[in-house]
Amino acid sequence: MTTKKRSTKKRQPTKKAAAAKKSPAKRSPKAAFAVATNEKKTSAERAKAFVEAPLATIQSDETAQASLNVLRDREQPIKVRLAALQSLQAASFSVIEFEPYREDYLATLREIVDDKDEELRQRVLGILAREKDGYVQKRLLEGLQDSSKALVPPEKALQLLSYDVHAEAYPVAREIVNDPPSPEAKREALRLLSADANSAPVFEKLLRDKEEDRDVRQISAVALQTVKPKRFQEQARELVLDEKEYDDIQATALTGLAQFGDEKAVAKDQKLMKRAEELGKAKSAKVKKTAKRFLTRYGTEK
């Protein structure tokens, strides 16, 4: 009797086994959700579970309420609450499926706008501000007028208020431009004011002021282009021609002219074209680049 020699060839794993080895079996949304709401699991496990399957949070009234309870509960680990928020926020993009839960969701968010955790607070305020929620707008404005009621730093409050151009933030933004609590706040106030055509003179003045912070001047340039493009073009021309102007401001001005300039008027402007050619040989790489782009647009450079 002969014994068959056992094959020494290594068995090739099946395709299925190979795939399973590469990524562990994905748990079902139900299973993930069970982990997410299980207080015996670690925060990391729960947070990961929440984020895995956002739609699991709204697969039923019970799961939705459980998710909202976690979000609302200030005793829960912050990591888990943030994950619950992320999950619910993702689920809210499925507008039709989320419809039954929107009412409770927004009410819960309003409940925690003053949460002690700054990240959670900012994210909640951000979501409500994007909804143009009147309650949040009121709270943010109160915080800008009375710092003891502020929920977020003023620059953040202004940024959130700017999501709704119809918000009542313009007067306080002007006050902040004139008397800023911080440079960041001033910049955000200017960005907010760029929605208001009446603010054009403010932007013009700041743009031409060489003593002004350069970021502020950049923001003013963009804002002026938005509300008064023709005026911006005139100002940009002056800035390019000014040999004593800063490089980055000149680069911004050239970019504005290149992108939005009146082709016929600019091409005929010999003085401007000559200056752009000079700037095409400038030391600053940024200026050189924007000058070349400008000259490409108006035909003298290929």
Next chain:
Amino acid sequence: MVELTEDSFREHVEQLASDPSQLLDLLRENHPLYDQRGAATVVRMRGWVMLTLARTTLTDDALPFVIEDLDTGVDAYLVAAAAAALRSYPTPGSAFAPFVVRAITNIRYRDERLSLETYGGFAIGTKGTSPVRELLTTLRWLGPHARVVVSEIESLQTGPTALSKKYHADIEQILKTIRAETGVEADDCCRLPDSVRDLFSWMRIPGTNSSSITSTIFEDQDGHTITFGDYFHRRPSIVVFFYTRCDNPLKCSLTITKLARIQKLLDSEGLSDQINTAGITYDPGFDLPERLQNYGRHRGIHFAPQHRLLRSQDGLDKLRKHFQLGVNFIESLVNRHRIELYLLDAKGQTAGYFGRIQWNEQDVVDRVKEILKENETPANNSASSRFRVASPFLGTAVALGLALFPKCPFCWAAYLSLFGIAGLESIPYSPWLQPVLAIMLLLNLTSVWFRSRATSRMIPFYLVTAGALTIIAAKAFAGPTAAGFIGVFLTLAGSVWSTLSTSSLNRRPMKEGMKKVPIDLIQE
């Protein structure tokens, strides 16, 4: 800077709670109290006014504002307030049902918890109501009158457009009521109260003189400039107001889309060259030509010399005043506006208006065609204006003739001698003249009635009626006495008043008249 805080406004509204007419005035979009307020603030303010009005009985005058928010509202608090307010109307009616169902469609994906008990309406936590809940409650209030929308209500319970399960019990209750009450007296199905019905049927406005804005310079979507006079004279026009940053898709965006459809209808009827269309922006500082071009193009607007989107280079103040625009601002931003479409005649004068509620494109085209017809024949126009001038005197002459008509041939001779023509025996006494004069008096009365109805000013008609009755009474009982002359005077006064310049008439609030109309339509 805003001086009245929201708390003070709330107190102010409480003080006016017993005076619905003053409260109603607060619902005008262009009321000064809304100036420099944010949109969210305006929502809170208006919602509270509406809820306060609804504490007593909601009047017909308030209905257009309520219906407007049901028709096109996307602010949860205002829609909820409107739904609650409607329930204070004395009688439910089937005409309200489509608006309530439409409001559910508009607001369901913006549903949120709120409170109607306190000013501001924010609800935190689990307590409160929601616009969908309030709308369903209003459907329940309508009861069997909601039968006209039963299929829409059924689709809210089952199928792809069903509302969430938490509302199904309410919907079931509503359907039960509709199906059970077969014995309810059917109201005139879908007949709205006059004040709201007039928003659908266009408002014919006697021409308002446009001289104050004739020289207003506009810039169009291509950067070309043109004055109001150059664009809007010589041809009737359809004018809508809008702005590109409107965040209510049921207002400006839809308005411009429908304007594009109007253009197609005009084109299909061969009227594109005879009727202008124009969209004028409320936000000329931001809506520069390129933005107008993109906005219009994306909504199907066909641009042509007679079809443009316009921004005023001189600001909006004069246009606001002339058209009494229903809009207000925070800085240069619109904080609230109504839907408004104006029909102008060939002199640029306002001849008609559709407002607040979604208008039908074919209706607008049909109305502007009427205006076109009226403007088409200059001979007829001057004849008609001559007639309008002559008619009061004709009416008065008829009244005078009837008042003084002699009872007998001897009296006739006496009259002739009084007027120095006694020798004219060839003018016989003609008793048939009396009934003829009476018929002509009635014709004059009828023409004054039509004019009064068109202008919603009935006093001239009442005067002429009183005059006619006085003359007839004098003739019947006492002959040509002082009473007859009083009747002649009343006829003259009423006839002249009915043909007075309409610009002076339009500056007064339209509170009187046969039709109840929105009081904010034409105001100081």
